Amino acid sequence: xxxxxxxxxxxxxxxxxxxxxxxxxxxxxxxxxxxxxxxxxxxxxxxxxxxxxxxxxxxxxxxxxxxxxxxxxxxxxxxxxxxxxxxxxxxxxxxxxxxxxxxxxxxxxxxxxxxxxxxxxxxxxxxxxxxxxxxxxxxxxxxxxxxxxxxxxxxxxxxxxxxxxxxxxxxxxxxxxxxxxxxxxxxxxxxxxxxxxxxxxxxxxxxxxxxxxxxxxxxxxxxxxxxxxxxxxxxxxxxxxxxxxxxxxxxxxxxx
Amino acid sequence: xxxxxxxxxxxxxxxxxxxxxxxxxxxxxxxxxxxxxxxxxxxxxxxxxxxxxxxxxxxxxxxxxxxxxxxxxxxxxxxxxxxxxxxxxxxxxxxxxxxxxxxxxxxxxxxxxxxxxxxxxxxxxxxxxxxxxxxxxxxxxxxxxxxxxxxxxxxxxxxxxxxxxxxxxxxxxxxxxxxxxxxxxxxxxxxxxxxxxxxxxxxxxxxxxxxxxxxxxxxxxxxxxxxxxxxxxxxxxxxxxxxxxxxxxxxxxxxx
Numbered sequence: 001x002x003x004x005x006x007x008x009x010x011x012x013x014x015x016x017x018x019x020x021x022x023x024x025x026x027x028x029x030x031x032x033x034x035x036x037x038x039x040x041x042x043x044x045x046x047x048x049x050x051x052x053x054x055x056x057x058x059x060x061x062x063x064x065x066x067x068x069x070x071x072x073x074x075x076x077x078x079x080x081x082x083x084x085x086x087x088x089x090x091x092x093x094x095x096x097x098x099x100x101x102x103x104x105x106x107x108x109x110x111x112x113x114x115x116x117x118x119x120x121x122x123x124x125x126x127x128x129x130x131x132x133x134x135x136x137x138x139x140x141x142x143x144x145x146x147x148x149x150x151x152x153x154x155x156x157x158x159x160x161x162x163x164x165x166x167x168x169x170x171x172x173x174x175x176x177x178x179x180x181x182x183x184x185x186x187x188x189x190x191x192x193x194x195x196x197x198x199x200x201x202x203x204x205x206x207x208x209x210x211x212x213x214x215x216x217x218x219x220x221x222x223x224x225x226x227x228x229x230x231x232x233x234x235x236x237x238x239x240x241x242x243x244x245x246x247x248x249x250x251x252x253x254x255x256x
Numbered sequence: 257x258x259x260x261x262x263x264x265x266x267x268x269x270x271x272x273x274x275x276x277x278x279x280x281x282x283x284x285x286x287x288x289x290x291x292x293x294x295x296x297x298x299x300x301x302x303x304x305x306x307x308x309x310x311x312x313x314x315x316x317x318x319x320x321x322x323x324x325x326x327x328x329x330x331x332x333x334x335x336x337x338x339x340x341x342x343x344x345x346x347x348x349x350x351x352x353x354x355x356x357x358x359x360x361x362x363x364x365x366x367x368x369x370x371x372x373x374x375x376x377x378x379x380x381x382x383x384x385x386x387x388x389x390x391x392x393x394x395x396x397x398x399x400x401x402x403x404x405x406x407x408x409x410x411x412x413x414x415x416x417x418x419x420x421x422x423x424x425x426x427x428x429x430x431x432x433x434x435x436x437x438x439x440x441x442x443x444x445x446x447x448x449x450x451x452x453x454x455x456x457x458x459x460x461x462x463x464x465x466x467x468x469x470x471x472x473x474x475x476x477x478x479x480x481x482x483x484x485x486x487x488x489x490x491x492x493x494x495x496x497x498x499x500x501x502x503x504x505x506x507x508x509x510x511x512x
Contacts, residue, residue, distance in 0.1 A: 025292030036281030122449030193378030
């Protein structure tokens with residue numbers, strides 16, 4: 001299949017982070033960065049993230065708008081055993097399918113809880129899936145993630161999500177991975193704005209992002225060049241390094 | 257105005273985090289948590305967050321859908337001096353207004369850069385605002401944030417955004433702050449799922465969130481009770497503490 005795909009095809013994904021604890025500021029999200037980085041390695045570009053509350057209507061709306069316009073949709077959070085875990089029901093509603101107990105998920109949970117007090121009704125909730133779903137193994141706490149078509153339903157706890165992503169590695173079709181190079185410089189970004197704009201214009205296959213910082217009373221910035229084409233990336237990076245040197249600014253390859 | 261507002265009115269806000277660097281996984285966002293926590297203190301509830309790329313169409317769509325259905329809309333990122341800083345132009349497009357140089361912003365930048373090489377064309381970009389906007393002072397790096405109606409345009413660098421939020425403190429109308437209490441317990445959340453559900457049902461003014469964790473080989477969870485009514489919050493918390501004790505589980509007030 002990948003042979004028939006032209007190299008310029010860009011595969012995209014969206015992520016929905018589900019949870020009142022993120023919206024209240026209580027919990028600092030770690031899933032956006034880890035899903036983003038993992039997708040990058042798969043050759044899939046994260047296009048948009050939404051953080052929504054533990055509310056069915058909010059989840060349904062986000063799922064339906066994002067799954068339609070991306071190749072893949074990931075969700076994190078809300079698949080545990082308690083009353084506030086409504087992700088499976090909300091996604092089933094969005095997909096227009098029933099919620100069923102997945103026999104294999106039930107068997108996994110029976111095994112996991114055999115020595116941990118047995119499979120109670122609350123724990124059995126974690127075997128419920130939108131009808132037609134497959135499972136994503138979870139070696140850490142038993143309860144699996146769920147795949148339904150292009151929708152991937154993952155845990156909220158980052159360490160568990162990491163294990164699920166690891167199991168999915170290499171199984172999703174993607175395009176060319178987005179490559180990047182970083183050049184740092186102790187310079188105010190406004191001093192090199194023209195150089196950045198011109199360098200990006202000279203390399204149509206590259207984007208340059210400028211990320212300023214202030215440390216120890218000094219002003220600096222990292223410039224990140226991104227491209228799917230290695231030769232273009234290297235040429236653009238060299239031009240930026242030369243340009244900074246020409247302006248009397250010392251470029252730091254790899255960033256500061 | 258607040259006297260005429262019934263206490264049950266809930267004020268809401270949305271946040272748009274603008275930046276390829278978040279979507280690539282390169283930068284871990286810190287603005288969601290800090291804006292969320294600050295809004296909570298103002299009595300404003302963060303309802304939804306979107307992370308979008310540095311693309312005009314994506315920003316315009318997010319701005320227009322979120323500002324219509326929330327009392328306030330905040331954005332972070334993309335207001336610097338470089339070519340990838342397109343937030344002001346995109347938001348002006350969303351609002352249907354022109355982009356103009358704000359005279360006071362220009363004066364601020366002239367002062368700030370007087371001893372730093374002068375106000376170049378690139379730096380003057382940071383004085384551009386959607387027509388009709390007011391400024392939000394930035395004591396750290398000069399370039400101000402921007403308010404246009406219910407839209408608040410903030411910096412991407414978290415320390416600068418913090419300063420802008422600080423200047424806005426107490427100026428936005430909000431409702432009752434959402435109060436919370438946390439009870440931790442070394443217990444699998446599935447073992448207390450029924451207790452959590454029943455306790456929440458018994459206290460209609462409260463929501464209970466359950467946040468499991470695994471540390472040092474042990475299973476635990478924090479239960480966060482939220483309410484705008486202190487007496488209800490305390491009653492619900494007491495019932496949960498008693499319920500955990502009745503099940504033979506030691507509750508830890510304040511969380512683990």
